[in-house]
Amino acid sequence: MILDFIIGIISAGIPLAAPLLLAGLGEMFNQRAGVFNLGVEGIMLMGAFVGFLVVLTVGSPVLGLLAAILVGAIMGLLMAVVTVKFKAQQGISGIGLFMLGWGLSGTLFRVYVGGITSIEGIKSFSFPLLGKIPIIGEIFFQNNILVYLTFMLVPISWYVLNKTAWGLKVRAVGTNPQAADTLGIKVERIRFQCIILGSMMAGLAGAYLTIAQTHIFADNITAGRGFIAVALVYFGRWKPVGIMWGTLLFSLAHAMQRSIQVYGINFPYEIAVIIPYLLVIVVLALSYKSQLLGPVALGKPFIRGSRE
Amino acid sequence: MKKKLYNETIYRVLIIAIAIFSALFVGAILLLIAKTNPLKAYYVMFTEPLSGKFGLTEILVRAAPLMLVGLGIAIAFRSGIINIGGEGQILIGAIFGTFIALSFPDLPTYILLPFIFIASFIGGAIWGGIAGWMKAYLSVNEILSTIMLNYIAFQVYMFLIRGPMIDPKELSYGTGVPQTALLSKNAWLARIIPASRLHAGIIVAVILAILVYIFLWKTTIGYKLRAAGAEAKAAKYIGVNVKNYLVLAMLLSGGFAGMAGAIEVCGVHHRALESISAGYGFSGIVVALFGGLHPLGIIPASAVFGLLIVGADMMQRSVTVPASIILAIQGLIILAIVSSQIFFSNIAIKEKIMIKLKLMKPGDKDDS
Numbered sequence: 001m002i003l004d005f006i007i008g009i010i011s012a013g014i015p016l017a018a019p020l021l022l023a024g025l026g027e028m029f030n031q032r033a034g035v036f037n038l039g040v041e042g043i044m045l046m047g048a049f050v051g052f053l054v055v056l057t058v059g060s061p062v063l064g065l066l067a068a069i070l071v072g073a074i075m076g077l078l079m080a081v082v083t084v085k086f087k088a089q090q091g092i093s094g095i096g097l098f099m100l101g102w103g104l105s106g107t108l109f110r111v112y113v114g115g116i117t118s119i120e121g122i123k124s125f126s127f128p129l130l131g132k133i134p135i136i137g138e139i140f141f142q143n144n145i146l147v148y149l150t151f152m153l154v155p156i157s158w159y160v161l162n163k164t165a166w167g168l169k170v171r172a173v174g175t176n177p178q179a180a181d182t183l184g185i186k187v188e189r190i191r192f193q194c195i196i197l198g199s200m201m202a203g204l205a206g207a208y209l210t211i212a213q214t215h216i217f218a219d220n221i222t223a224g225r226g227f228i229a230v231a232l233v234y235f236g237r238w239k240p241v242g243i244m245w246g247t248l249l250f251s252l253a254h255a256m257q258r259s260i261q262v263y264g265i266n267f268p269y270e271i272a273v274i275i276p277y278l279l280v281i282v283v284l285a286l287s288y289k290s291q292l293l294g295p296v297a298l299g300k301p302f303i304r305g306s307r308e
Numbered sequence: 309m310k311k312k313l314y315n316e317t318i319y320r321v322l323i324i325a326i327a328i329f330s331a332l333f334v335g336a337i338l339l340l341i342a343k344t345n346p347l348k349a350y351y352v353m354f355t356e357p358l359s360g361k362f363g364l365t366e367i368l369v370r371a372a373p374l375m376l377v378g379l380g381i382a383i384a385f386r387s388g389i390i391n392i393g394g395e396g397q398i399l400i401g402a403i404f405g406t407f408i409a410l411s412f413p414d415l416p417t418y419i420l421l422p423f424i425f426i427a428s429f430i431g432g433a434i435w436g437g438i439a440g441w442m443k444a445y446l447s448v449n450e451i452l453s454t455i456m457l458n459y460i461a462f463q464v465y466m467f468l469i470r471g472p473m474i475d476p477k478e479l480s481y482g483t484g485v486p487q488t489a490l491l492s493k494n495a496w497l498a499r500i501i502p503a504s505r506l507h508a509g510i511i512v513a514v515i516l517a518i519l520v521y522i523f524l525w526k527t528t529i530g531y532k533l534r535a536a537g538a539e540a541k542a543a544k545y546i547g548v549n550v551k552n553y554l555v556l557a558m559l560l561s562g563g564f565a566g567m568a569g570a571i572e573v574c575g576v577h578h579r580a581l582e583s584i585s586a587g588y589g590f591s592g593i594v595v596a597l598f599g600g601l602h603p604l605g606i607i608p609a610s611a612v613f614g615l616l617i618v619g620a621d622m623m624q625r626s627v628t629v630p631a632s633i634i635l636a637i638q639g640l641i642i643l644a645i646v647s648s649q650i651f652f653s654n655i656a657i658k659e660k661i662m663i664k665l666k667l668m669k670p671g672d673k674d675d676s
């Protein structure tokens with residue numbers, strides 16, 4: 001009974017971590033290049049809606065995911081123009097992008113779909129043989145394909161950031177853009193690339209929610225997951241592995257909250273729903289010292305020739 | 309000298325106009341995607357609310373909470389904090405005020421109403437203060453904490469109006485609509501125009517806006533608050549305890565949003581119900597930015613966005629595009645306004661454009 005309960009939480013928690021991890025790794029690239037992109041929530045909402053709509057009308061999950069990535073790229077381009085070209089305050093810009101994505105996805109959903117409809121989407125599958133192993137099989141080998149791909153992005157992101165010339169440029173731009181500029185690194189170009197890359201991943205994360213997780217779209221379906229992903233980047237100290245642990249911790253708490261409800265333990269629903277958000281605040285408060293480890297130029301627009 | 313000021317104003321108005329136009333232009337593309345004729349939609353949105361008593365009074369009904377939230381957000385921004393938690397602070401303020409109103413239904417209006425407003429101020433201030441304290445003493449990013457507090461406030465609020473504070477009638481009829489009992493008439497803000505929803509809250513809001521102006525610009529505390537926001541390091545040298553001012557700013561900011569909750573409860577619905585805020589927490593950000601983060605700018609700005617919100621509702625009825633599109637348009641306006649700041653802060657760009665527009669001669673110095 002207890003074992004079932006724990007296995008249930010872990011096996012439900014891992015797929016819940018995937019969208020947070022996708023968005024979180026994307027935000028990591030943003031922030032390592034010095035840009036704080038709070039628009040992730042809005043981008044996820046648009047990705048979730050567009051992915052859903054494409055699957056609903058065309059039927060192809062792959063096309064749905066690609067469409068969500070494209071929408072993410074477009075919104076990332078907008079964010080990049082505003083924060084890098086016009087050097088606007090990044091936090092408020094992100095809120096603008098969030099409102100844009102929220103309002104637009106809700107509006108288009110009412111215009112093009114109307115009511116709650118479910119789609120086939122991507123289903124989880126059991127690996128032959130491996131999926132049959134007791135406990136381990138249930139936890140690790142019965143997920144949908146996107147979960148595996150997402151977790152593979154952790155080492156890939158680490159490699160790109162730490163072992164490639166481009167990753168070095170990203171870190172330089174986020175740490176000391178003035179010095180990077182004198183070395184001939186195109187600061188603005190790198191920031192554009194990072195914002196767009198991060199936003200494409202956020203779009204994909206949104207589409208994961210509708211195509212692979214819930215199979216429906218509803219207004220504000222992300223319910224703050226984009227913001228949570230941003231917070232987990234702080235918690236993970238801007239490192240892929242740290243972000244992965246953060247998303248796992250978080251989604252296990254989320255899964256536990258759900259199981260508590262399923263098992264009928266007497267607990268007001270609203271109070272249970274609060275737990276993940278409360279956890280984010282606690283996590284942020286506990287990881288305050290790690291902010292010193294963050295990208296030095298985070299949040300500061302790059303102005304050529306300025307001394308700061 | 310006067311001519312220079314005149315040219316400066318032309319430049320400022322021109323840049324803001326271009327920014328708003330760009331936002332509306334992108335908004336028009338979005339309307340097209342939403343299968344709507346943008347010209348028709350904008351026409352209804354901007355003119356229909358102005359064409360009758362209903363629209364005009366409704367604009368002011370919306371402007372009152374927008375003004376209060378906008379004032380709160382401006383106080384926070386002026387002290388260097390980005391308060392995105394208006395939505396949660398409104399809800400907590402609304403529930404605090406409702407609790408007082410339901411507990412003391414027989415108090416006379418002139419005692420009960422101030423009591424309610426103080427309670428809702430305290431509720432909002434606590435909610436904002438948490439984020440302010442965490443920012444000052446634990447360096448927790450206030451944008452993230454206020455957003456999380458929004459989600460938490462919504463759940464707490466729903467728990468209360470669905471559970472302990474639900475209207476006993478909803479239980480006895482078995483309908484279970486999440487809302488509190490109707491407040492006694494003593495807790496109602498007076499209607500100032502008969503046969504409309506326009507209530508005295510708009511007057512309260514304008515008075516508070518003037519008070520905020522006096523506070524920020526004519527008192528020492530207000531000066532220190534702005535100093536802490538404009539240049540924290542320099543403020544420290546003149547002896548400002550920046551951390552405490554940060555918390556103070558968030559207490560005030562949350563308190564104002566909380567009072568917006570009381571205005572909606574006592575002025576419009578006369579009870580706490582699920583859709584009490586209607587997105588005012590986010591729209592307040594646009595109002596504050598559009599009003600130049602200045603209380604006297606926020607008064608007209610709240611009317612402008614009151615118009616947009618009422619217009620969007622009318623648009624939904626006559627052009628059948630969902631009113632939620634206004635949220636997206638407000639998002640675009642935020643992006644446009646923050647993007648336009650560079651044309652004021654970057655002197656080189658500003659001079660170049662002003663010379664091109666013949667608002668300035670080459671060689672003139674910009675010493676603004």
